[in-house]
Amino acid sequence: MERTETQEIRPAVGLGVRADQVGVRFVTPRGGLEALRDLSLDAPAGSFTVLIGPNGCGKSTFLRVVAGLLRPQVGAVAVGEAAPVAGDGRVGLAFQQPRLVPWRSTLENVALPLELAGVAADDRQERAFAALQRVGLAAAARLRPAELSGGMQQRAALARALITNPPVLLLDEPFSALDALTRETFDAELQRIWLDHPRTMLLVTHSVGEAIQLADQIAVMSPAPGRVVRTVPVELPRPRPAELMGNPRAAEVAAEVRSLLAAVHPPELRPWGEDVA
Amino acid sequence: MRRIAAALLSLAAFVAIWEAATVIGGYPDYILPAPEVVAARGARAIASGTLWQHTAATLLEVVLGFSVGAVAAMGAGIALGKSLLIERVLSPYIVAAQAVPILALAPLLDIWFGGGLLARVIVCALIVFFPIAIATMVGIRSADPLLAEMLRSLGARPSQITTRLEIPSALPVIFGGLRVGVTLAVIGAVVAEWAGASVGLGVLINIANQGLFDTPLMFVALVTLAVTGLVFYGLVLAVERRVLSP
Numbered sequence: 001m002e003r004t005e006t007q008e009i010r011p012a013v014g015l016g017v018r019a020d021q022v023g024v025r026f027v028t029p030r031g032g033l034e035a036l037r038d039l040s041l042d043a044p045a046g047s048f049t050v051l052i053g054p055n056g057c058g059k060s061t062f063l064r065v066v067a068g069l070l071r072p073q074v075g076a077v078a079v080g081e082a083a084p085v086a087g088d089g090r091v092g093l094a095f096q097q098p099r100l101v102p103w104r105s106t107l108e109n110v111a112l113p114l115e116l117a118g119v120a121a122d123d124r125q126e127r128a129f130a131a132l133q134r135v136g137l138a139a140a141a142r143l144r145p146a147e148l149s150g151g152m153q154q155r156a157a158l159a160r161a162l163i164t165n166p167p168v169l170l171l172d173e174p175f176s177a178l179d180a181l182t183r184e185t186f187d188a189e190l191q192r193i194w195l196d197h198p199r200t201m202l203l204v205t206h207s208v209g210e211a212i213q214l215a216d217q218i219a220v221m222s223p224a225p226g227r228v229v230r231t232v233p234v235e236l237p238r239p240r241p242a243e244l245m246g247n248p249r250a251a252e253v254a255a256e257v258r259s260l261l262a263a264v265h266p267p268e269l270r271p272w273g274e275d276v277a
Numbered sequence: 278m279r280r281i282a283a284a285l286l287s288l289a290a291f292v293a294i295w296e297a298a299t300v301i302g303g304y305p306d307y308i309l310p311a312p313e314v315v316a317a318r319g320a321r322a323i324a325s326g327t328l329w330q331h332t333a334a335t336l337l338e339v340v341l342g343f344s345v346g347a348v349a350a351m352g353a354g355i356a357l358g359k360s361l362l363i364e365r366v367l368s369p370y371i372v373a374a375q376a377v378p379i380l381a382l383a384p385l386l387d388i389w390f391g392g393g394l395l396a397r398v399i400v401c402a403l404i405v406f407f408p409i410a411i412a413t414m415v416g417i418r419s420a421d422p423l424l425a426e427m428l429r430s431l432g433a434r435p436s437q438i439t440t441r442l443e444i445p446s447a448l449p450v451i452f453g454g455l456r457v458g459v460t461l462a463v464i465g466a467v468v469a470e471w472a473g474a475s476v477g478l479g480v481l482i483n484i485a486n487q488g489l490f491d492t493p494l495m496f497v498a499l500v501t502l503a504v505t506g507l508v509f510y511g512l513v514l515a516v517e518r519r520v521l522s523p
Contacts, residue, residue: 067430087432099427103445112441113431 014167014200015080015090017043017066023074023225024061035061036072037225043217045080045167048194048201050215051228052208052257054265058226059204060096063170066202067093079168087116092166096173098153100145100160106152107132107141110159117164131159134193151182162193171203175210184242187213191239208257212250213240220260229264232256310493315500318493327481332501334477335466338394339509342401342469343462347455350406354413354454355439358447364414375407379465383472392473400469405458412454416447452517459509463502478502 024036035058043049051059064070065077068084068091077083079090100109108115111128119127132138135155145153154174161169171190175183187210194201205211211218211234218232234253236244244250292312299311306314322328353371357364383400390396420443428438470479478498485494 069426069430086429089432091430093430095423095427097423099423101424101442101445112428116428116431116433116437116441 013046013198016045016047016078017041017049017168017200017202018078019062019066019075020077021075022062022065022072022077024058024065024070024072034225036065037074037227039075039221039227041219041228041231043200043202045200046198047216048203048214049217049219050211051202051204051219051221052206052211053221053226053261054206054223057221057223057265059221060172062226063093063172063202063204066168067091067170069093089117089164089166091168091170092161092164093170094154094157094161094172094174096176098145098150098157100153100156102145105142105144106137106148106156109145109156110163113160113164127163128159131163132156134162135159135189151178151186154178154186158190158193162197165197166199168200168202171201173204173206176206183210187242188239190214195239208254209242209244211257212236212244212253213242218253218257220257220264222264230260232260307490307492310496315493315496318491319497319500322494322497328497328501331476331478331481331498332505334474335463335470335479335502336505338397338401338466338469338477339462339505341394341398342465343405343459343509345398346402346405346462347409347458349402350409350454350458351413351451353406354410354447354451355417355444357410357414358417358443359435359439371407371410374403379404379468380471383468387469387473396472397466397469397474397477400472401462401465404461404465404468408457408461409451409454412450412457413447416450417443419450420446448521452513452521455513455517456510459513460506463506463509467502478505 019039019041022036022039023034026033026035039058039062041049041051041062051062053059061070065072066079066084068086068088084091100106101112104112107125107128110131111124114124114127129138129141132141135158137152137155137159140148140152140156145156148156154177158174161171175186178186191214201214203210203214215234218234219228220230220232221227222229232253234250236247236249295312299309302309310318319328353367357367379400382403386400386403387396390399417439424442425438428442433441466477467479467482470477471483474480478501481498482495485491485498
């Protein structure tokens with residue numbers, strides 16, 4: 001990948017993520033399901049990579065592989081130098097659903113990673129509270145997840161993923177359940193958090209606009225079994241606004257990503273004028 | 278306040294129907310004694326100290342048997358819930374043991390364990406074991422797999438997943454098992470006493486029924502057992518409310 005201006009002014013931080021011809025197959029009662037085949041991806045340290053593709057193309061499966069929750073049967077993944085190990089602190093993961101523990105307060109949920117690591121109670125309370133302040137949730141520290149809105153729940157989940165300061169952060173469509181306006185704000189905030197504390201980011205999304213706003217590179221995925229069809233670099237200055245379509249380079253990237261998606265994905269992404277049969 | 282009023286009202290209705298049945302039927306006391314006859318017999322049994330002596334023996338058996346049985350059952354339930362292998366190996370024995378009537382086992386256990394308090398505690402614990410173990414197993418398995426995956430992604434060890442997720446998720450179901458178990462513990466104590474004991478409410482029932490033909494005294498023992506069951510059930514409920522309060 002050609003080095004861009006933004007990458008030159010930012011020192012390399014975090015750990016790079018490399019996937020080399022990864023294949024994952026699930027055994028189901030009705031035979032096998034091949035989720036990933038020949039997936040290769042290079043996410044340099046400190047870069048922001050967005051994986052895009054429709055539902056069922058294996059994006060979430062790939063994130064689980066990078067998080068060390070799932071071992072690929074074929075190929076290899078490296079986070080930094082070594083294969084991923086679940087929960088070893090190199091990788092943080094925010095899921096599509098907030099996955100907060102319902103009987104714990106927001107503060108206790110955010111402090112959970114520290115609690116599991118054996119951090120003393122005072123220390124973890126303090127750090128969790130600081131993490132909540134960063135995502136604007138300090139006032140909700142004592143509330144239970146059920147008392148929070150969907151957006152607040154996702155912010156708490158993000159605070160939980162960030163509290164151990166992992167060099168790699170994986171985001172599995174974390175804002176997909178939010179309304180469009182909230183989502184724009186969250187994307188802007190996510191960009192700010194990343195610019196303030198750079199690390200390697202892998203974000204999964206369906207939204208081309210979100211991808212262009214956030215990504216250094218957009219990895220377009222094929223339908224299942226998923227692989228990266230092409231990686232499209234996005235060379236635009238940061239911080240980027242939500243609405244970039246007036247920018248000729250952004251429009252170019254959007255057109256390229258859309259045509260790649262339409263080429264590999266049957267038939268829903270094509271104009272209705274073309275017969276699907 | 279309203280809960281207490283409702284309970285008192287229902288108790289009054291129960292006594293009234295009982296009273297009406299004895300008045301209309303005109304049964305002799307050795308078939309169905311009237312409430313006031315039972316109350317008077319109860320007052321005498323309390324005054325003489327007999328009732329307390331028997332009740333204290335049964336209470337001790339219930340408390341010890343329930344505690345031992347519940348702790349063992351929760352431990353077993355966690356193991357059964359977490360390991361399919363353990364479940365496959367052990368559950369046939371647990372189910373079979375439950376299917377064998379405790380009434381038949383009690384005399385045998387009485388011989389094996391020397392006919393003392395220990396034997397009665399074991400009978401009590403056995404009868405309590407099944408519902409609590411099954412409830413715990415089901416509860417442990419009801420833990421949200423998405424939360425378990427989240428914990429694994431944060432590096433939680435299996436024991437941390439058990440303490441932070443599986444046991445808290447299982448608590449409402451476990452308390453359901455404890456409620457069933459605590460009432461069974463009272464039955465277990467009586468059955469154990471029938472198999473061989475010299476004191477206890479079960480013994481008192483036997484004395485009243487077969488020895489003295491004192492049906493009012495038998496009713497006193499039955500009412501005491503019912504109240505014992507209610508009190509223990511209420512205690513479990515109180516603990517449950519405290520533990521599960523949001």
